[in-house]
Amino acid sequence: MSIDIIARPHVILPVLSAKVTLGLLLFAALYTFVPYLFRKNVVDKDGNPIPPGPLFRFPYLPKFPELSLDKWAKQFGPIYSLFVGNQLYVVVSDPHIARDIFVNNGAIFSSRKDYFIKNQAILRGRAITASQYNDKWRAHRRIAMQFMTPRAVQSYADMVDYESHILMRSFYSEGCHGTVPVNPQYVSVRYTLNVMLAISLGTRTDSFKDPLIQRTLDIALEFNDLTGPVANMADFITPLQWIPTSKQIRGRKLHDEMVEVYGALLMKVKARMDAGEDVPDCLAKTLWLVRDQENLDWEDMCMLTAVFVLGGVHSTAGIVQWFLALLPSHPDVARRAHEELDSVMGVDNWPAAEDETRLPYLRAIIKEVQRVHAPFWMATPHYSTEDFVYKGLFIPKDTALVLNCYTLHHNEERYTDPHIFNPDRYLNDTLSCADSAKLSNVMERDHWAFGAGRRICPGIAVAERVLWLAISRLLWSFNVHELPSEPISLEEYEGTSGRTPVPFRVNLVPRHERVHSILQLRDEIPA
Numbered sequence: 038m039s040i041d042i043i044a045r046p047h048v049i050l051p052v053l054s055a056k057v058t059l060g061l062l063l064f065a066a067l068y069t070f071v072p073y074l075f076r077k078n079v080v081d082k083d084g085n086p087i088p089p090g091p092l093f094r095f096p097y098l099p100k101f102p103e104l105s106l107d108k109w110a111k112q113f114g115p116i117y118s119l120f121v122g123n124q125l126y127v128v129v130s131d132p133h134i135a136r137d138i139f140v141n142n143g144a145i146f147s148s149r150k151d152y153f154i155k156n157q158a159i160l161r162g163r164a165i166t167a168s169q170y171n172d173k174w175r176a177h178r179r180i181a182m183q184f185m186t187p188r189a190v191q192s193y194a195d196m197v198d199y200e201s202h203i204l205m206r207s208f209y210s211e212g213c214h215g216t217v218p219v220n221p222q223y224v225s226v227r228y229t230l231n232v233m234l235a236i237s238l239g240t241r242t243d244s245f246k247d248p249l250i251q252r253t254l255d256i257a258l259e260f261n262d263l264t265g266p267v268a269n270m271a272d273f274i275t276p277l278q279w280i281p282t283s284k285q286i287r288g289r290k291l292h293d294e295m296v297e298v299y300g301a302l303l304m305k306v307k308a309r310m311d312a313g314e315d316v317p318d319c320l321a322k323t324l325w326l327v328r329d330q331e332n333l334d335w336e337d338m339c340m341l342t343a344v345f346v347l348g349g350v351h352s353t354a355g356i357v358q359w360f361l362a363l364l365p366s367h368p369d370v371a372r373r374a375h376e377e378l379d380s381v382m383g384v385d386n387w388p389a390a391e392d393e394t395r396l397p398y399l400r401a402i403i404k405e406v407q408r409v410h411a412p413f414w415m416a417t418p419h420y421s422t423e424d425f426v427y428k429g430l431f432i433p434k435d436t437a438l439v440l441n442c443y444t445l446h447h448n449e450e451r452y453t454d455p456h457i458f459n460p461d462r463y464l465n466d467t468l469s470c471a472d473s474a475k476l477s478n479v480m481e482r483d484h485w486a487f488g489a490g491r492r493i494c495p496g497i498a499v500a501e502r503v504l505w506l507a508i509s510r511l512l513w514s515f516n517v518h519e520l521p522s523e524p525i526s527l528e529e530y531e532g533t534s535g536r537t538p539v540p541f542r543v544n545l546v547p548r549h550e551r552v553h554s555i556l557q558l559r560d561e562i563p564a
């Protein structure tokens with residue numbers, strides 16, 4: 038037989054290719070028609086259909102999924118559905134529907150899908166963001182909120198102020214006073230990392246050489262790469278979970294690394310507490326104190342601490358980087374910001390937290406950066422725990438719900454010329470992002486970058502303070518220039534769950550002599 042095959046390959050080949058062709062045709066037919074039949078059959082007992090949407094199932098969505106979601110919103114309307122593998126997604130692209138679903142019906146739409154890579158392999162159903170909507174989530178969120186309310190932020194205001202001073206000094210010295218181009222990624226990550234380390238572990242990195250900075254960066258980038266809401270086929274095609282893949286291996290390795298890094302830091306806090314040291318109030322200290330009462334196991338503690346760093350570092354550092362990427366191509370914005378700063382602050386004082394209300398154009402810039410470059414275009418999908426009918430459309434239990442931030446942020450009824458970076462649209466907006474999210478008129482909400490409903494980002498107040506001090510002081514201190522030979526891309530980005538710009542460099546040229554002296558004021562501070 039084998040001799041026959043070798044001797045007459047031309048006979049075997051047509052037979053094989055006919056089988057392959059038949060198989061392919063069958064697969065294509067199934068792929069085309071089964072979803073169609075299936076979609077038609079997904080109705081509730083009263084015959085209400087699921088929201089309309091694209092016919093085909095998607096194994097997963099390719100690069101720039103937000104653009105596909107936006108295209109479908111235009112085609113199928115403000116609430117549509119699509120199957121990714123065997124998972125039904127409902128995509129919400131209208132502010133009123135977003136409020137109806139995520140806020141008014143939060144009791145039904147506030148859980149999380151048990152993603153195979155993100156939730157099972159890496160976070161193991163913990164870390165607040167991966168928890169199902171249950172008492173454990175409530176308890177963990179309550180513990181975390183102690184460090185994230187506006188009042189809590191006030192209690193460590195000096196620390197954030199101090200870290201932003203170090204940030205400016207780092208930009209100044211890294212850029213050799215404006216003569217050497219700077220990649221803002223490392224410097225801004227260290228700033229947000231130090232803030233989050235102080236809040237979560239009562240510590241900070243003293244130097245750029247601290248290996249914790251690079252490890253945090255590596256962990257966060259690996260996390261962002263592995264965990265996009267529609268990034269892994271195994272999340273949607275169950276049999277693929279039985280085959281060991283490199284992503285599964287990477288996910289488990291990442292989990293172990295997170296336990297190793299944050300576990301070691303937690304143990305350091307414990308050692309200090311055991312030694313009777315006066316450990317500053319921080320998440321880790323609280324976790325050790327309430328461990329038994331709240332039934333926290335070791336993985337709960339490590340993952341809770343890790344998510345503070347993961348949730349808080351890259352998102353805020355990313356906005357600082359997007360701001361620096363945008364500014365050189367918007368000289369009018371820079372000019373008006375400088376005019377406002379010069380007339381309100383002058384050159385003798387740089388902006389502090391309490392100056393925010395006196396600098397409305399600067400506040401508007403920060404909101405506009407968040408609108409045009411929200412780090413999470415799909416927020417973190419919510420998951421439904423009951424069947425629900427919305428205006429005649431059936432949303433079955435176990436549906437993943439996407440807040441389509443990209444389309445919401447480019448809604449022409451809400452934002453004139455939405456593709457233009459124009460801080461003026463926020464000039465009369467005096468509310469914080471947290472207060473804006475509570476507005477009863479959703480068309481007045483500033484943006485949706487922090488999500489919606491019961492799972493809305495609990496770190497908004499922290500993020501706002503961190504961003505204000507970084508961006509207002511950057512504007513006061515420097516003129517930002519693009520390098521003619523290194524154009525900055527505003528379209529490309531890194532990460533599938535959290536977006537940061539692809540690395541770029543800018544020249545940060547001090548605006549006046551006073552920058553030099555103000556940065557020397559705290560010489561006792563390690564840089």
Ligand code: HEM
Nearest residue numbers: 165166348349352353416417487488489492493494496500
């Ligand atoms: C610009 C900065 C930030 C942005 C844009 C952002 C955005 C988001 C979004 C979109 C969600 C999902 C919301 C939803 O499910 O509807 C979220 C959740 C979360 N964020 Fe943030 N975030 C930022 C900063 C922070 C900071 C500084 C912290 C920590 C101090 C933090 C901690 C968390 C946590 C723990 C969750 C999970 C909440 C839950 O599932 O109940 N975030 N964030």
